[in-house]
Amino acid sequence: MSWLTITTMLFTIGSVYGGLGLMLGLVFFRRPNEED
Amino acid sequence: MMGVAIGAGNIWRFSRVVAQNGGGSFIIPWVIFLFIWSIPLIIAEIAMGKLTRKAPIGALAKTAGPRIGWMGAFIALVTTGILFYYSVVVGWGLSYFFYSITGQISHTTNYHSLWLTYSKGYFPLLAHIFSICIGCFVIYRGVVNGIEKTNKFLMPALFLMILIIGIRAITLPNAWNGIQFLFTPRFEELMNYRVWIEALTQNAWDTGAGWGLLLVYAGYAKRKESIIVNGCLTAFSNNAISLLMGMAIFSTAFAIEQNQGIESLIGGDGATNTGLTFIYLPQLFHRLPGNFFVQSAFSALFFLAFSFAALSSMISMVQLTAQTFQELGMGRNKAIGLTGGLAILFGGFSALNMAIFDNQDWVWSVGLIVSGLFIAFGVIRYGVNRYRKEVINTSPYDFKLGKFYNYIIKILIPAQAIVLIGWYFYQSITSLDPEWWNPFRVYSAGTILFQWGIAILAFLLFNRWLVRKTLGTFSEKRNG
Numbered sequence A: 001m002s003w004l005t006i007t008t009m010l011f012t013i014g015s016v017y018g019g020l021g022l023m024l025g026l027v028f029f030r031r032p033n034e035e036d
Numbered sequence B: 001m002m003g004v005a006i007g008a009g010n011i012w013r014f015s016r017v018v019a020q021n022g023g024g025s026f027i028i029p030w031v032i033f034l035f036i037w038s039i040p041l042i043i044a045e046i047a048m049g050k051l052t053r054k055a056p057i058g059a060l061a062k063t064a065g066p067r068i069g070w071m072g073a074f075i076a077l078v079t080t081g082i083l084f085y086y087s088v089v090v091g092w093g094l095s096y097f098f099y100s101i102t103g104q105i106s107h108t109t110n111y112h113s114l115w116l117t118y119s120k121g122y123f124p125l126l127a128h129i130f131s132i133c134i135g136c137f138v139i140y141r142g143v144v145n146g147i148e149k150t151n152k153f154l155m156p157a158l159f160l161m162i163l164i165i166g167i168r169a170i171t172l173p174n175a176w177n178g179i180q181f182l183f184t185p186r187f188e189e190l191m192n193y194r195v196w197i198e199a200l201t202q203n204a205w206d207t208g209a210g211w212g213l214l215l216v217y218a219g220y221a222k223r224k225e226s227i228i229v230n231g232c233l234t235a236f237s238n239n240a241i242s243l244l245m246g247m248a249i250f251s252t253a254f255a256i257e258q259n260q261g262i263e264s265l266i267g268g269d270g271a272t273n274t275g276l277t278f279i280y281l282p283q284l285f286h287r288l289p290g291n292f293f294v295q296s297a298f299s300a301l302f303f304l305a306f307s308f309a310a311l312s313s314m315i316s317m318v319q320l321t322a323q324t325f326q327e328l329g330m331g332r333n334k335a336i337g338l339t340g341g342l343a344i345l346f347g348g349f350s351a352l353n354m355a356i357f358d359n360q361d362w363v364w365s366v367g368l369i370v371s372g373l374f375i376a377f378g379v380i381r382y383g384v385n386r387y388r389k390e391v392i393n394t395s396p397y398d399f400k401l402g403k404f405y406n407y408i409i410k411i412l413i414p415a416q417a418i419v420l421i422g423w424y425f426y427q428s429i430t431s432l433d434p435e436w437w438n439p440f441r442v443y444s445a446g447t448i449l450f451q452w453g454i455a456i457l458a459f460l461l462f463n464r465w466l467v468r469k470t471l472g473t474f475s476e477k478r479n480g
Helices: A003-029 B008-020 B024-052 B056-064 B066-101 B111-119 B123-140 B144-170 B175-183 B193-207 B213-218 B228-257 B276-286 B292-327 B332-352 B354-382 B384-392 B404-432 B445-461 B463-471
Strands: none
Touching: A003 B024, A003 B175, A003 B228, B008 B024, B008 B066, B008 B193, B008 B228, B008 B276, B008 B292, B024 B056, B024 B175, B024 B193, B024 B213, B024 B228, B024 B354, B024 B384, B024 B404, B056 B066, B056 B213, B056 B292, B056 B354, B056 B463, B066 B111, B066 B123, B066 B276, B066 B292, B066 B332, B066 B354, B066 B445, B066 B463, B111 B123, B111 B276, B123 B292, B123 B332, B144 B175, B144 B228, B144 B276, B144 B292, B175 B228, B193 B228, B193 B354, B193 B404, B213 B292, B228 B276, B276 B292, B292 B332, B332 B354, B354 B384, B354 B404, B354 B445, B384 B404, B404 B445, B445 B463
Protein backbone atom coordinates (compact mmCIF):
# COMPACT_ATOMS: atom_id res chain seq x y z
CA MET A 1 0.00 0.00 0.00
CA SER A 2 1.45 3.35 -1.01
CA TRP A 3 2.22 6.25 1.32
CA LEU A 4 -0.41 8.27 -0.57
CA THR A 5 -3.14 5.76 0.33
CA ILE A 6 -2.02 5.63 3.98
CA THR A 7 -1.89 9.44 4.23
CA THR A 8 -5.33 9.84 2.64
CA MET A 9 -6.74 7.17 4.93
CA LEU A 10 -5.29 8.79 8.05
CA PHE A 11 -6.48 12.23 6.94
CA THR A 12 -10.02 11.05 6.18
CA ILE A 13 -10.59 8.70 9.10
CA GLY A 14 -8.79 11.03 11.53
CA SER A 15 -10.84 14.06 10.47
CA VAL A 16 -14.24 12.38 10.44
CA TYR A 17 -13.99 9.98 13.39
CA GLY A 18 -11.68 12.29 15.37
CA GLY A 19 -14.21 15.11 14.98
CA LEU A 20 -17.06 12.80 15.95
CA GLY A 21 -15.18 11.61 19.07
CA LEU A 22 -14.39 15.18 20.06
CA MET A 23 -18.00 16.29 19.71
CA LEU A 24 -19.32 13.28 21.62
CA GLY A 25 -16.80 14.09 24.36
CA LEU A 26 -18.11 17.65 24.49
CA VAL A 27 -21.72 16.47 24.67
CA PHE A 28 -21.07 14.02 27.50
CA PHE A 29 -18.47 15.84 29.57
CA ARG A 30 -18.98 19.56 29.08
CA ARG A 31 -21.23 21.26 31.59
CA PRO A 32 -23.28 24.34 30.73
CA ASN A 33 -21.37 27.54 31.22
CA GLU A 34 -24.02 29.90 32.60
CA GLU A 35 -21.72 32.92 32.94
CA ASP A 36 -21.25 32.87 29.14
CA MET B 1 -31.42 16.58 14.52
CA MET B 2 -29.27 13.64 13.46
CA GLY B 3 -32.47 11.79 12.46
CA VAL B 4 -33.27 14.57 9.98
CA ALA B 5 -29.88 14.32 8.33
CA ILE B 6 -29.11 10.57 8.44
CA GLY B 7 -30.85 8.91 5.55
CA ALA B 8 -30.47 7.78 1.99
CA GLY B 9 -27.63 10.25 1.39
CA ASN B 10 -25.27 8.30 3.64
CA ILE B 11 -26.25 4.80 2.65
CA TRP B 12 -27.31 4.94 -0.97
CA ARG B 13 -25.94 8.14 -2.52
CA PHE B 14 -22.44 8.30 -1.03
CA SER B 15 -21.26 5.00 -2.56
CA ARG B 16 -22.81 5.88 -5.91
CA VAL B 17 -21.11 9.29 -6.11
CA VAL B 18 -17.76 7.92 -4.90
CA ALA B 19 -17.89 5.26 -7.63
CA GLN B 20 -18.64 7.85 -10.30
CA ASN B 21 -15.88 10.21 -9.19
CA GLY B 22 -12.75 8.13 -8.69
CA GLY B 23 -12.72 7.01 -5.04
CA GLY B 24 -9.78 8.60 -3.25
CA SER B 25 -9.79 11.59 -5.59
CA PHE B 26 -13.28 12.34 -4.37
CA ILE B 27 -12.69 11.62 -0.67
CA ILE B 28 -10.11 14.42 -0.18
CA PRO B 29 -12.33 17.32 -1.34
CA TRP B 30 -15.29 15.65 0.40
CA VAL B 31 -13.50 15.91 3.77
CA ILE B 32 -12.28 19.44 3.05
CA PHE B 33 -15.84 20.59 2.29
CA LEU B 34 -17.03 19.15 5.60
CA PHE B 35 -15.00 21.82 7.38
CA ILE B 36 -15.23 24.79 5.02
CA TRP B 37 -18.78 24.33 3.69
CA SER B 38 -21.10 22.02 5.64
CA ILE B 39 -20.24 22.78 9.27
CA PRO B 40 -20.26 26.62 8.95
CA LEU B 41 -23.53 26.52 7.00
CA ILE B 42 -25.24 24.09 9.36
CA ILE B 43 -24.38 26.41 12.26
CA ALA B 44 -25.73 29.42 10.30
CA GLU B 45 -28.90 27.51 9.39
CA ILE B 46 -29.69 26.28 12.91
CA ALA B 47 -29.11 29.79 14.26
CA MET B 48 -31.38 31.28 11.56
CA GLY B 49 -34.15 28.85 12.49
CA LYS B 50 -33.86 29.76 16.18
CA LEU B 51 -33.80 33.47 15.32
CA THR B 52 -36.77 33.57 12.95
CA ARG B 53 -38.83 30.40 13.66
CA LYS B 54 -40.00 30.40 10.04
CA ALA B 55 -39.64 28.26 6.90
CA PRO B 56 -36.96 29.45 4.39
CA ILE B 57 -38.92 32.33 2.74
CA GLY B 58 -39.78 33.97 6.07
CA ALA B 59 -36.38 33.12 7.55
CA LEU B 60 -34.42 34.82 4.75
CA ALA B 61 -36.81 37.78 4.59
CA LYS B 62 -36.60 38.32 8.37
CA THR B 63 -32.82 37.92 8.48
CA ALA B 64 -31.78 39.73 5.34
CA GLY B 65 -34.74 41.92 4.44
CA PRO B 66 -37.95 41.40 2.41
CA ARG B 67 -36.24 41.86 -0.95
CA ILE B 68 -34.33 38.64 -0.24
CA GLY B 69 -37.41 36.48 0.34
CA TRP B 70 -37.09 34.94 -3.15
CA MET B 71 -33.80 33.33 -2.09
CA GLY B 72 -35.69 31.48 0.66
CA ALA B 73 -38.21 30.35 -1.97
CA PHE B 74 -35.33 28.94 -4.04
CA ILE B 75 -33.98 27.04 -1.00
CA ALA B 76 -37.46 25.58 -0.40
CA LEU B 77 -37.75 24.65 -4.08
CA VAL B 78 -34.38 22.87 -4.14
CA THR B 79 -35.37 20.73 -1.15
CA THR B 80 -38.81 20.10 -2.66
CA GLY B 81 -37.11 19.10 -5.92
CA ILE B 82 -35.00 16.61 -3.97
CA LEU B 83 -38.11 15.36 -2.12
CA PHE B 84 -39.69 14.45 -5.47
CA TYR B 85 -37.07 11.77 -6.16
CA TYR B 86 -35.95 11.07 -2.58
CA SER B 87 -39.29 9.35 -2.04
CA VAL B 88 -38.33 7.02 -4.91
CA VAL B 89 -35.25 5.93 -2.93
CA VAL B 90 -37.40 5.42 0.19
CA GLY B 91 -39.59 3.23 -2.02
CA TRP B 92 -36.55 1.21 -3.14
CA GLY B 93 -35.70 0.58 0.52
CA LEU B 94 -39.26 -0.50 1.31
CA SER B 95 -39.33 -2.76 -1.76
CA TYR B 96 -36.08 -4.45 -0.75
CA PHE B 97 -37.50 -4.91 2.76
CA PHE B 98 -40.43 -6.67 1.09
CA TYR B 99 -38.02 -8.75 -1.02
CA SER B 100 -36.14 -9.69 2.18
CA ILE B 101 -39.18 -10.90 4.13
CA THR B 102 -40.48 -12.84 1.14
CA GLY B 103 -37.10 -14.56 0.77
CA GLN B 104 -36.44 -13.23 -2.74
CA ILE B 105 -33.12 -11.68 -1.73
CA SER B 106 -31.85 -14.86 -0.12
CA HIS B 107 -32.93 -17.03 -3.06
CA THR B 108 -31.50 -14.82 -5.79
CA THR B 109 -28.03 -15.35 -7.14
CA ASN B 110 -27.98 -12.60 -9.79
CA TYR B 111 -28.42 -9.34 -7.91
CA HIS B 112 -27.65 -7.15 -10.95
CA SER B 113 -30.54 -8.73 -12.75
CA LEU B 114 -32.84 -8.43 -9.70
CA TRP B 115 -32.10 -4.70 -9.50
CA LEU B 116 -32.43 -4.05 -13.24
CA THR B 117 -35.72 -5.98 -13.46
CA TYR B 118 -37.03 -4.16 -10.42
CA SER B 119 -35.92 -0.66 -11.48
CA LYS B 120 -37.38 -1.02 -14.99
CA GLY B 121 -40.81 -2.14 -13.81
CA TYR B 122 -43.78 -0.39 -12.20
CA PHE B 123 -42.98 -1.53 -8.66
CA PRO B 124 -40.77 1.56 -7.96
CA LEU B 125 -43.72 3.81 -8.90
CA LEU B 126 -46.07 2.02 -6.49
CA ALA B 127 -43.43 2.09 -3.74
CA HIS B 128 -42.85 5.82 -4.38
CA ILE B 129 -46.58 6.59 -4.09
CA PHE B 130 -46.77 4.45 -0.95
CA SER B 131 -43.83 6.26 0.69
CA ILE B 132 -45.29 9.71 -0.10
CA CYS B 133 -48.63 8.60 1.36
CA ILE B 134 -46.88 7.46 4.56
CA GLY B 135 -45.00 10.79 4.78
CA CYS B 136 -48.16 12.88 4.32
CA PHE B 137 -50.16 10.66 6.69
CA VAL B 138 -47.52 11.03 9.43
CA ILE B 139 -47.63 14.83 9.16
CA TYR B 140 -51.42 14.96 8.72
CA ARG B 141 -52.05 12.85 11.82
CA GLY B 142 -49.28 14.60 13.73
CA VAL B 143 -47.59 11.27 14.50
CA VAL B 144 -44.07 12.52 13.82
CA ASN B 145 -43.35 11.61 17.45
CA GLY B 146 -44.34 8.03 16.68
CA ILE B 147 -41.79 7.90 13.89
CA GLU B 148 -39.17 9.48 16.15
CA LYS B 149 -39.89 6.89 18.87
CA THR B 150 -39.56 4.09 16.31
CA ASN B 151 -36.31 5.65 15.15
CA LYS B 152 -34.98 5.54 18.71
CA PHE B 153 -34.94 1.77 18.30
CA LEU B 154 -34.18 1.55 14.58
CA MET B 155 -31.33 4.13 14.45
CA PRO B 156 -29.09 2.35 16.97
CA ALA B 157 -30.02 -0.91 15.22
CA LEU B 158 -28.95 0.65 11.91
CA PHE B 159 -25.62 1.83 13.42
CA LEU B 160 -24.99 -1.63 14.83
CA MET B 161 -25.82 -3.34 11.54
CA ILE B 162 -23.64 -0.94 9.54
CA LEU B 163 -20.80 -1.72 11.95
CA ILE B 164 -21.35 -5.49 11.58
CA ILE B 165 -21.52 -5.39 7.78
CA GLY B 166 -18.55 -3.01 7.71
CA ILE B 167 -16.42 -5.48 9.66
CA ARG B 168 -17.66 -8.43 7.59
CA ALA B 169 -17.02 -6.56 4.34
CA ILE B 170 -13.41 -5.61 5.06
CA THR B 171 -12.61 -9.18 6.09
CA LEU B 172 -13.72 -10.59 2.70
CA PRO B 173 -10.94 -11.87 0.42
CA ASN B 174 -9.75 -9.16 -2.01
CA ALA B 175 -11.67 -6.53 0.02
CA TRP B 176 -8.50 -4.53 0.54
CA ASN B 177 -8.59 -3.49 -3.15
CA GLY B 178 -11.88 -1.73 -2.44
CA ILE B 179 -10.37 0.11 0.54
CA GLN B 180 -7.40 1.10 -1.64
CA PHE B 181 -9.76 2.41 -4.31
CA LEU B 182 -11.59 4.46 -1.67
CA PHE B 183 -8.42 6.03 -0.27
CA THR B 184 -6.03 6.37 -3.22
CA PRO B 185 -6.31 9.75 -4.98
CA ARG B 186 -5.27 10.30 -8.57
CA PHE B 187 -4.06 13.80 -9.27
CA GLU B 188 -5.49 14.04 -12.78
CA GLU B 189 -8.96 13.45 -11.30
CA LEU B 190 -8.38 16.10 -8.66
CA MET B 191 -8.16 18.60 -11.54
CA ASN B 192 -11.66 17.67 -12.71
CA TYR B 193 -14.28 20.28 -11.77
CA ARG B 194 -16.99 17.65 -11.51
CA VAL B 195 -15.18 15.77 -8.73
CA TRP B 196 -15.13 18.96 -6.64
CA ILE B 197 -18.76 19.85 -7.38
CA GLU B 198 -19.90 16.33 -6.54
CA ALA B 199 -17.75 16.33 -3.37
CA LEU B 200 -19.38 19.52 -2.13
CA THR B 201 -22.91 18.50 -3.05
CA GLN B 202 -22.43 15.03 -1.52
CA ASN B 203 -21.18 16.55 1.71
CA ALA B 204 -24.24 18.81 1.74
CA TRP B 205 -26.36 15.70 1.05
CA ASP B 206 -24.69 13.80 3.89
CA THR B 207 -25.00 16.52 6.47
CA GLY B 208 -28.14 18.43 5.42
CA ALA B 209 -26.24 21.71 4.90
CA GLY B 210 -28.21 24.24 2.86
CA TRP B 211 -31.41 22.17 2.67
CA GLY B 212 -33.40 24.38 5.05
CA LEU B 213 -34.43 21.26 7.01
CA LEU B 214 -32.29 22.04 10.04
CA LEU B 215 -33.55 25.63 9.81
CA VAL B 216 -37.17 24.46 10.14
CA TYR B 217 -36.26 21.93 12.84
CA ALA B 218 -34.38 24.58 14.86
CA GLY B 219 -37.54 26.72 14.77
CA TYR B 220 -39.08 24.25 17.23
CA ALA B 221 -35.95 23.91 19.42
CA LYS B 222 -35.52 25.44 22.87
CA ARG B 223 -33.75 28.81 23.02
CA LYS B 224 -30.88 27.48 25.13
CA GLU B 225 -30.29 24.38 23.00
CA SER B 226 -26.76 24.11 21.65
CA ILE B 227 -26.14 25.36 18.10
CA ILE B 228 -22.46 24.72 17.50
CA VAL B 229 -22.01 21.33 19.20
CA ASN B 230 -25.31 20.04 17.80
CA GLY B 231 -24.39 21.27 14.33
CA CYS B 232 -20.90 19.72 14.44
CA LEU B 233 -22.23 16.46 15.86
CA THR B 234 -24.80 16.24 13.06
CA ALA B 235 -22.12 16.84 10.43
CA PHE B 236 -19.47 14.46 11.83
CA SER B 237 -21.87 11.61 12.60
CA ASN B 238 -23.35 11.76 9.12
CA ASN B 239 -19.96 11.68 7.45
CA ALA B 240 -18.85 8.86 9.77
CA ILE B 241 -21.78 6.71 8.64
CA SER B 242 -21.18 7.54 4.97
CA LEU B 243 -17.53 6.55 5.25
CA LEU B 244 -18.32 3.26 6.97
CA MET B 245 -20.95 2.45 4.34
CA GLY B 246 -18.48 3.38 1.59
CA MET B 247 -15.90 0.97 3.04
CA ALA B 248 -18.52 -1.79 3.29
CA ILE B 249 -19.85 -1.33 -0.26
CA PHE B 250 -16.47 -1.05 -2.01
CA SER B 251 -14.89 -3.89 -0.06
CA THR B 252 -17.83 -6.08 -1.08
CA ALA B 253 -17.88 -4.89 -4.69
CA PHE B 254 -14.15 -5.51 -5.20
CA ALA B 255 -14.29 -8.84 -3.34
CA ILE B 256 -17.17 -10.10 -5.47
CA GLU B 257 -16.08 -8.73 -8.83
CA GLN B 258 -12.42 -9.76 -8.25
CA ASN B 259 -11.44 -6.67 -10.29
CA GLN B 260 -13.23 -8.08 -13.35
CA GLY B 261 -16.09 -5.93 -14.51
CA ILE B 262 -15.26 -3.37 -11.85
CA GLU B 263 -14.45 -0.84 -14.62
CA SER B 264 -18.10 -0.72 -15.65
CA LEU B 265 -19.00 -0.07 -12.04
CA ILE B 266 -16.48 2.71 -11.52
CA GLY B 267 -17.11 5.93 -13.35
CA GLY B 268 -20.31 4.71 -14.96
CA ASP B 269 -23.77 6.24 -15.00
CA GLY B 270 -27.21 4.70 -15.27
CA ALA B 271 -29.23 2.16 -13.39
CA THR B 272 -26.38 -0.13 -12.31
CA ASN B 273 -24.44 2.72 -10.76
CA THR B 274 -27.51 4.32 -9.22
CA GLY B 275 -28.45 1.03 -7.61
CA LEU B 276 -24.94 0.17 -6.37
CA THR B 277 -26.08 -0.21 -2.77
CA PHE B 278 -29.02 -2.40 -3.76
CA ILE B 279 -26.82 -4.68 -5.86
CA TYR B 280 -23.91 -5.23 -3.45
CA LEU B 281 -25.44 -5.05 0.03
CA PRO B 282 -27.70 -8.10 -0.46
CA GLN B 283 -24.64 -10.06 -1.63
CA LEU B 284 -22.87 -9.05 1.56
CA PHE B 285 -25.81 -10.23 3.68
CA HIS B 286 -25.53 -13.54 1.83
CA ARG B 287 -21.97 -13.88 3.15
CA LEU B 288 -22.81 -13.23 6.81
CA PRO B 289 -22.43 -16.12 9.23
CA GLY B 290 -25.66 -17.98 9.99
CA ASN B 291 -28.30 -19.89 8.08
CA PHE B 292 -30.86 -18.72 5.51
CA PHE B 293 -33.24 -17.33 8.17
CA VAL B 294 -30.55 -15.35 9.99
CA GLN B 295 -29.39 -13.80 6.70
CA SER B 296 -32.97 -13.00 5.64
CA ALA B 297 -33.74 -11.48 9.05
CA PHE B 298 -30.59 -9.35 8.90
CA SER B 299 -31.42 -8.19 5.38
CA ALA B 300 -35.02 -7.38 6.36
CA LEU B 301 -34.01 -5.48 9.48
CA PHE B 302 -31.35 -3.55 7.57
CA PHE B 303 -33.71 -2.43 4.78
CA LEU B 304 -36.43 -1.65 7.34
CA ALA B 305 -33.99 0.55 9.31
CA PHE B 306 -32.74 2.12 6.07
CA SER B 307 -36.33 2.87 5.01
CA PHE B 308 -37.15 4.44 8.38
CA ALA B 309 -33.96 6.55 8.38
CA ALA B 310 -34.76 7.74 4.85
CA LEU B 311 -38.44 8.14 5.73
CA SER B 312 -37.69 10.41 8.70
CA SER B 313 -35.53 12.61 6.42
CA MET B 314 -38.28 12.58 3.79
CA ILE B 315 -40.91 13.54 6.37
CA SER B 316 -38.87 16.63 7.29
CA MET B 317 -38.83 17.56 3.58
CA VAL B 318 -42.62 17.13 3.34
CA GLN B 319 -42.87 19.26 6.51
CA LEU B 320 -40.69 22.00 4.98
CA THR B 321 -42.74 22.18 1.78
CA ALA B 322 -46.10 21.98 3.58
CA GLN B 323 -45.01 24.60 6.13
CA THR B 324 -43.93 26.90 3.28
CA PHE B 325 -47.38 26.53 1.67
CA GLN B 326 -49.00 27.10 5.06
CA GLU B 327 -46.99 30.27 5.68
CA LEU B 328 -48.18 31.44 2.25
CA GLY B 329 -51.73 31.32 3.61
CA MET B 330 -52.91 27.81 2.72
CA GLY B 331 -54.81 25.66 5.22
CA ARG B 332 -52.80 22.86 6.86
CA ASN B 333 -54.62 19.95 5.23
CA LYS B 334 -54.57 21.56 1.81
CA ALA B 335 -50.85 22.30 2.18
CA ILE B 336 -50.09 18.66 3.04
CA GLY B 337 -52.38 17.43 0.24
CA LEU B 338 -50.78 19.73 -2.33
CA THR B 339 -47.26 18.67 -1.25
CA GLY B 340 -48.21 14.99 -1.53
CA GLY B 341 -49.95 15.46 -4.88
CA LEU B 342 -47.01 17.33 -6.41
CA ALA B 343 -44.53 14.78 -5.03
CA ILE B 344 -46.51 11.83 -6.42
CA LEU B 345 -46.82 13.52 -9.82
CA PHE B 346 -43.27 14.81 -10.33
CA GLY B 347 -41.57 11.99 -8.42
CA GLY B 348 -43.50 9.53 -10.60
CA PHE B 349 -41.37 10.47 -13.61
CA SER B 350 -38.18 9.73 -11.65
CA ALA B 351 -39.63 6.43 -10.42
CA LEU B 352 -40.28 5.27 -13.98
CA ASN B 353 -37.25 6.65 -15.79
CA MET B 354 -33.68 6.48 -14.46
CA ALA B 355 -32.48 9.25 -16.82
CA ILE B 356 -35.04 11.65 -15.32
CA PHE B 357 -34.04 10.48 -11.84
CA ASP B 358 -30.35 11.19 -12.58
CA ASN B 359 -31.22 14.56 -14.15
CA GLN B 360 -33.23 15.65 -11.11
CA ASP B 361 -30.51 14.44 -8.75
CA TRP B 362 -27.92 16.48 -10.68
CA VAL B 363 -29.99 19.68 -11.04
CA TRP B 364 -31.19 19.95 -7.44
CA SER B 365 -28.02 18.64 -5.80
CA VAL B 366 -25.98 21.33 -7.55
CA GLY B 367 -28.81 23.67 -6.47
CA LEU B 368 -27.70 22.98 -2.87
CA ILE B 369 -24.55 25.01 -3.63
CA VAL B 370 -26.75 28.00 -4.48
CA SER B 371 -28.93 27.34 -1.40
CA GLY B 372 -25.81 27.43 0.79
CA LEU B 373 -24.69 30.64 -0.89
CA PHE B 374 -28.11 32.22 -0.22
CA ILE B 375 -27.98 31.27 3.48
CA ALA B 376 -24.51 32.83 3.75
CA PHE B 377 -25.79 35.90 1.91
CA GLY B 378 -28.64 36.22 4.43
CA VAL B 379 -26.13 36.14 7.30
CA ILE B 380 -23.88 38.68 5.53
CA ARG B 381 -26.85 41.06 5.08
CA TYR B 382 -27.72 40.68 8.76
CA GLY B 383 -24.10 41.40 9.73
CA VAL B 384 -21.85 38.38 10.27
CA ASN B 385 -20.20 39.69 13.42
CA ARG B 386 -23.55 40.61 14.98
CA TYR B 387 -25.01 37.26 13.90
CA ARG B 388 -22.10 35.37 15.47
CA LYS B 389 -22.25 37.30 18.75
CA GLU B 390 -26.00 37.76 19.21
CA VAL B 391 -27.46 34.68 17.55
CA ILE B 392 -24.86 31.88 17.49
CA ASN B 393 -22.80 32.47 20.64
CA THR B 394 -25.80 32.40 22.96
CA SER B 395 -26.14 28.84 24.24
CA PRO B 396 -24.55 27.96 27.60
CA TYR B 397 -23.99 24.44 26.23
CA ASP B 398 -21.66 25.64 23.46
CA PHE B 399 -18.12 26.83 23.06
CA LYS B 400 -17.85 30.25 21.45
CA LEU B 401 -17.09 30.81 17.78
CA GLY B 402 -14.22 33.19 17.10
CA LYS B 403 -13.79 35.83 14.41
CA PHE B 404 -12.56 33.23 11.90
CA TYR B 405 -16.25 32.34 11.38
CA ASN B 406 -16.85 35.83 9.93
CA TYR B 407 -14.24 35.19 7.23
CA ILE B 408 -15.61 31.75 6.42
CA ILE B 409 -19.12 33.12 5.85
CA LYS B 410 -18.07 36.37 4.16
CA ILE B 411 -15.28 35.07 1.95
CA LEU B 412 -14.87 31.30 1.89
CA ILE B 413 -18.50 30.23 1.33
CA PRO B 414 -19.23 32.73 -1.48
CA ALA B 415 -15.82 31.98 -3.05
CA GLN B 416 -16.46 28.21 -3.09
CA ALA B 417 -19.94 28.61 -4.58
CA ILE B 418 -18.90 31.12 -7.24
CA VAL B 419 -15.69 29.30 -8.22
CA LEU B 420 -17.36 25.86 -8.47
CA ILE B 421 -20.43 27.00 -10.37
CA GLY B 422 -18.37 29.34 -12.54
CA TRP B 423 -15.87 26.53 -13.24
CA TYR B 424 -18.71 24.20 -14.21
CA PHE B 425 -20.38 26.63 -16.62
CA TYR B 426 -17.03 27.70 -18.11
CA GLN B 427 -16.02 24.08 -18.73
CA SER B 428 -19.46 23.22 -20.13
CA ILE B 429 -19.52 26.14 -22.54
CA THR B 430 -15.91 26.04 -23.72
CA SER B 431 -14.89 22.43 -24.09
CA LEU B 432 -16.83 19.53 -22.75
CA ASP B 433 -20.24 19.29 -24.28
CA PRO B 434 -21.15 20.75 -27.69
CA GLU B 435 -24.79 20.57 -26.66
CA TRP B 436 -24.24 22.18 -23.27
CA TRP B 437 -27.24 24.44 -23.85
CA ASN B 438 -29.69 21.56 -24.41
CA PRO B 439 -32.18 21.52 -21.49
CA PHE B 440 -33.19 17.93 -22.26
CA ARG B 441 -29.77 16.34 -21.66
CA VAL B 442 -29.29 14.60 -18.30
CA TYR B 443 -26.16 16.44 -17.10
CA SER B 444 -26.01 19.53 -19.34
CA ALA B 445 -25.52 23.10 -18.15
CA GLY B 446 -28.65 23.95 -20.14
CA THR B 447 -30.86 21.70 -18.02
CA ILE B 448 -29.62 23.44 -14.87
CA LEU B 449 -29.99 26.93 -16.35
CA PHE B 450 -33.46 26.10 -17.66
CA GLN B 451 -34.86 24.67 -14.41
CA TRP B 452 -33.18 27.13 -12.04
CA GLY B 453 -33.87 30.03 -14.42
CA ILE B 454 -37.63 29.50 -14.56
CA ALA B 455 -37.79 29.16 -10.77
CA ILE B 456 -35.62 32.20 -9.98
CA LEU B 457 -37.48 34.35 -12.51
CA ALA B 458 -40.86 33.38 -11.04
CA PHE B 459 -39.69 33.96 -7.46
CA LEU B 460 -38.20 37.36 -8.35
CA LEU B 461 -41.45 38.41 -10.05
CA PHE B 462 -43.60 37.28 -7.12
CA ASN B 463 -41.16 38.19 -4.34
CA ARG B 464 -43.34 40.94 -2.87
CA TRP B 465 -46.36 38.61 -2.79
CA LEU B 466 -44.36 35.73 -1.29
CA VAL B 467 -42.96 37.88 1.53
CA ARG B 468 -46.21 39.70 2.27
CA LYS B 469 -48.09 36.41 2.47
CA THR B 470 -45.42 34.84 4.70
CA LEU B 471 -44.72 37.71 7.09
CA GLY B 472 -47.95 39.71 6.68
CA THR B 473 -45.93 42.79 5.67
CA PHE B 474 -43.23 43.92 3.23
CA SER B 475 -41.59 46.25 5.75
CA GLU B 476 -37.80 46.70 5.56
CA LYS B 477 -37.57 46.35 9.37
CA ARG B 478 -35.53 43.22 10.06
CA ASN B 479 -35.49 40.80 12.91
CA GLY B 480 -33.30 41.58 15.92
